[in-house]
Amino acid sequence: MRKILFESLMQSPLTEPAPGRDEAALAELATRVDLAARRRLGRSLSIREVDAGSCNGCELEIHALNNAFYDLERFGFRFVASPRHADVLLVTGPATRNMREALARTYAATPGPKWVVAVGDCAFDGGIFAGSYAVVGSVNEIVPVDLHVRGCPPRPTDLLKGLLALLDA
Ligand code: SF4
Numbered sequence: 119m120r121k122i123l124f125e126s127l128m129q130s131p132l133t134e135p136a137p138g139r140d141e142a143a144l145a146e147l148a149t150r151v152d153l154a155a156r157r158r159l160g161r162s163l164s165i166r167e168v169d170a171g172s173c174n175g176c177e178l179e180i181h182a183l184n185n186a187f188y189d190l191e192r193f194g195f196r197f198v199a200s201p202r203h204a205d206v207l208l209v210t211g212p213a214t215r216n217m218r219e220a221l222a223r224t225y226a227a228t229p230g231p232k233w234v235v236a237v238g239d240c241a242f243d244g245g246i247f248a249g250s251y252a253v254v255g256s257v258n259e260i261v262p263v264d265l266h267v268r269g270c271p272p273r274p275t276d277l278l279k280g281l282l283a284l285l286d287a
Contacts, residue, residue: 172211
């Protein structure tokens with residue numbers, strides 16, 4: 119027991135170091151984010167995740183943000199269960215017809231100032247589901263998107279970079 123305790127004290131933390139600045143995300147945000155509103159929120163953001171029709175690949179990467187390795191909460195982010203408590207909507211998947219109304223209502227229920235981050239290639243332009251009878255298209259066609267995090271799915275580090283850009287913008 120003493121040996122294990124000693125070893126764990128000597129080891130460096132397993133947590134992933136914070137990623138560097140995402141200049142592309144900062145540039146996209148610069149045109150959208152109201153600085154005065156950002157200052158009011160400080161260094162903490164509450165996130166409501168909305169699956170608008172994804173294959174769940176993006177959700178797996180988003181879930182990884184909460185594990186001990188990526189440890190999202192050390193940056194001041196936390197996931198919340200209601201849009202009424204959220205500052206950021208993290209939206210995945212193409213916007214499907216079935217989720218169009220729910221997404222619009224979730225956006226309306228989120229108090230301002232608020233931001234929408236579209237996660238994954240599907241959220242950007244429909245991705246591999248583009249053209250399907252079940253799909254409206256990009257998330258931007260339903261709610262105004264402030265930042266796109268591209269990838270299929272994007273890596274947790276890319277998601278972290280995008281979210282950190284929101285704090286830095
Ligand atoms: S971007 Fe890729 S992983 Fe994400 S919902 Fe679309 S197909 Fe799935």
